[in-house]
Amino acid sequence: MSETLATLTGVSKTYQKGKEKVEVLHNLDLEIARGDFIAIMGPSGSGKTTLLNLLGGLDKPTSGTVDVGGAEISSMSNSQLSRWRSTNIGFIFQFYNLLPVLTAQKNVELPLLLTNFSGSERAHRAGVALGIVGLEGRTDHYPRELSGGQEQRVAIARAIVSDPSLLLCDEPTGDLDRETTSEILKLLQILNREHGKTIMMVTHDAQAAEYANHILICDKGTLERQEAA
Amino acid sequence: MKYFGFIWKNVWRKKIRTSLTILSVFVAFLLFALLSAIGYAFKSGVDVADAERLIVIDKITLINPLPMAYKNRIAATEGVHSVTHSSWFGGYYQDPRVQFPQFPTEPYEYFSMYPELKMPQEQLDGWARNRQGAVIGRELAEQYSLKVGDRIPIQATIWTKADGGRTWEFDIEGIFETEDPRGSTAFLLFQYDYFEEARAFGKGSVGWYILRVSPDSDPVQVGNAIDLQFANSPNETETSTEAAFSQSFARQFGNIALIVTLILGAVFFTLLLVSGNTMSQSVRERISELAVLKTLGFSDRLVLGTVLSESILIMLLGGLLGLGVGWLLVQGAAQAMGAFLPGIFLSSQAILTAIAVMIGAGIVAGIFPALQAMRLSIIDALARA
Ligand SMILES: Nc1ncnc2c1ncn2[C@@H]1O[C@H](COP(=O)(O)OP(=O)(O)O)[C@@H](O)[C@H]1O
Numbered sequence: 170m171s172e173t174l175a176t177l178t179g180v181s182k183t184y185q186k187g188k189e190k191v192e193v194l195h196n197l198d199l200e201i202a203r204g205d206f207i208a209i210m211g212p213s214g215s216g217k218t219t220l221l222n223l224l225g226g227l228d229k230p231t232s233g234t235v236d237v238g239g240a241e242i243s244s245m246s247n248s249q250l251s252r253w254r255s256t257n258i259g260f261i262f263q264f265y266n267l268l269p270v271l272t273a274q275k276n277v278e279l280p281l282l283l284t285n286f287s288g289s290e291r292a293h294r295a296g297v298a299l300g301i302v303g304l305e306g307r308t309d310h311y312p313r314e315l316s317g318g319q320e321q322r323v324a325i326a327r328a329i330v331s332d333p334s335l336l337l338c339d340e341p342t343g344d345l346d347r348e349t350t351s352e353i354l355k356l357l358q359i360l361n362r363e364h365g366k367t368i369m370m371v372t373h374d375a376q377a378a379e380y381a382n383h384i385l386i387c388d389k390g391t392l393e394r395q396e397a398a
Numbered sequence: 399m400k401y402f403g404f405i406w407k408n409v410w411r412k413k414i415r416t417s418l419t420i421l422s423v424f425v426a427f428l429l430f431a432l433l434s435a436i437g438y439a440f441k442s443g444v445d446v447a448d449a450e451r452l453i454v455i456d457k458i459t460l461i462n463p464l465p466m467a468y469k470n471r472i473a474a475t476e477g478v479h480s481v482t483h484s485s486w487f488g489g490y491y492q493d494p495r496v497q498f499p500q501f502p503t504e505p506y507e508y509f510s511m512y513p514e515l516k517m518p519q520e521q522l523d524g525w526a527r528n529r530q531g532a533v534i535g536r537e538l539a540e541q542y543s544l545k546v547g548d549r550i551p552i553q554a555t556i557w558t559k560a561d562g563g564r565t566w567e568f569d570i571e572g573i574f575e576t577e578d579p580r581g582s583t584a585f586l587l588f589q590y591d592y593f594e595e596a597r598a599f600g601k602g603s604v605g606w607y608i609l610r611v612s613p614d615s616d617p618v619q620v621g622n623a624i625d626l627q628f629a630n631s632p633n634e635t636e637t638s639t640e641a642a643f644s645q646s647f648a649r650q651f652g653n654i655a656l657i658v659t660l661i662l663g664a665v666f667f668t669l670l671l672v673s674g675n676t677m678s679q680s681v682r683e684r685i686s687e688l689a690v691l692k693t694l695g696f697s698d699r700l701v702l703g704t705v706l707s708e709s710i711l712i713m714l715l716g717g718l719l720g721l722g723v724g725w726l727l728v729q730g731a732a733q734a735m736g737a738f739l740p741g742i743f744l745s746s747q748a749i750l751t752a753i754a755v756m757i758g759a760g761i762v763a764g765i766f767p768a769l770q771a772m773r774l775s776i777i778d779a780l781a782r783a
């Protein structure tokens with residue numbers, strides 16, 4: 170039906186744990202449609218983060234190929250990957266991972282330092298991103314002066330500021346209360362529906378998963394698709 | 399340059415720690431500035447010295463005067479191009495504790511003997527015409543706000559006048575400068591003729607002779623020939639090159655130079671430990687931040703560069719501050735004791751060396767933490783956080 174953004178073909182990932190080899194992902198095949206919003210659920214240690222790392226070019230599969238947006242990232246060098254990540258992927262983490270020494274504005278500008286934009290262009294774009302997440306009034310605040318929900322909004326602004334097509338969110342609401350959780354999820358939904366971002370979101374929260382179009386269950390190294398209610 | 403703001407913020411992540419580190423860098427470079435200025439002062443006599451200028455003093459002691467009659471005999475010695483003389487007057491102006499040297503000499507001869515001293519010809523002529531005339535160096539003129547036309551009384555500590563007076567008055571006829579930035583101009587020259595006529599004792603003698611050898615003559619041979627002439631006379635002489643004269647003086651300070659080097663070595667070694675520790679702490683406490691940077695697409699080399707830049711920036715902040723304060727102190731010291739320690743001076747060579755040392759020390763202190771940051775594995779770092 171719709172265009173494919175990412176394809177995993179025969180992907181396995183094995184970690185060396187001491188003398189033992191642990192196979193975290195086993196011969197996975199997966200297609201992700203452009204514009205999709207997918208929730209990934211599954212028990213702890215089942216390989217959800219590993220899957221996101223492979224899609225985001227933070228890690229490489231032991232075997233198989235990962236193709237995102239027409240680029241076969243599983244065969245790129247580390248420096249190619251880091252350049253690729255800066256424009257193609259936005260990462261959102263459970264603990265926000267903002268830089269404490271920078272204001273909200275400067276945190277969001279950070280990815281733009283890697284571009285050729287001028288200082289005023291960087292500031293402008295970061296301002297727009299902060300506007301999208303509803304934080305215009307907090308641009309000069311440091312992370313420690315923000316609530317958890319606000320920090321996560323800054324992190325989301327940072328993830329979208331260089332306009333990547335794929336957002337990878339690893340338990341983005343895992344540290345937030347119910348009310349803030351639903352605000353963040355609504356924001357992700359808006360990014361998905363109105364801004365066309367493809368979203369892969371790991372979550373433990375069944376209610377959170379309801380915001381997605383599909384749910385993938387990750388267990389014992391395999392993925393099982395489950396249609397959303 | 400667009401990363402500067404980011405680097406700056408990281409430098410100040412722990413304000414107290416960074417301030418203390420910068421303070422220790424500051425102290426190290428302040429010391430460096432002061433010690434190198436002092437070292438320079440001791441060394442400069444040798445550099446300023448002119449190899450073709452010889453100094454003839456009494457063989458036994460510099461304090462013994464030499465007969466005026468030697469002048470023609472020295473001038474007649476083969477290989478001598480020109481000769482003049484000078485003496486130690488040892489008076490003071492205004493305050494007995496603050497002295498500057500005064501020398502009675504021959505106006506034209508002295509200035510052609512020291513071509514590095516520059517003064518307008520009409521001032522030199524004016525001085526030569528006025529028996530009670532004197533000329534002073536720019537440093538003195540500035541220190542005491544003296545100008546041409548002023549009358550300056552000098553109190554004698556040795557040379558009382560024939561009339562019993564101790565006050566020698568001179569008309570300032572000129573102000574000279576030196577082309578050598580390390581040479582002092584904090585001294586006064588006045589006419590030997592006036593000195594000779596007015597002094598109560600010691601007539602017919604001079605303190606020492608200064609001569610220039612002809613360009614094609616060997617200064618050592620000329621010196622030996624002069625000393626041979628006066629051998630077995632009541633005033634035997636000792637002739638040496640100005641450079642040798644200064645060198646024997648400087649050699650006494652050779653050990654000081656070694657001690658200075660050792661102290662600086664110890665200070666800088668400690669400095670590297672302190673700032674290296676600061677940098678490695680700073681990297682250790684932000685492993686996850688560094689991993690985030692890499693996640694965002696900062697390359698390994700860029701991460702290395704930013705951490706290294708932080709280290710260099712800390713060194714430059716403390717170092718330039720130390721150098722700046724050191725420079726001010728050296729300026730002050732030059733004002734206060736320039737007459738006795740000419741050439742106390744923070745050379746541009748020393749400043750460039752210091753800046754190179756700052757950058758070098760920044761790299762040495764920061765390289766291991768920076769490499770650690772560069773090699774960091776994103777997934778390990780993020781999993782640990
Ligand atoms: N860098 C690594 N080295 C060794 N083992 C790892 C590494 N990363 C993850 N693992 C292991 O792989 C498994 C899956 O981890 P992860 O993908 O983080 O799971 P999840 O996100 O689903 O909780 C776990 O057993 C974990 O211990």
Ligand SMILES: [Mg+2]
Pocket residue numbers: 217218219339
């Ligand atoms: Mg996980």
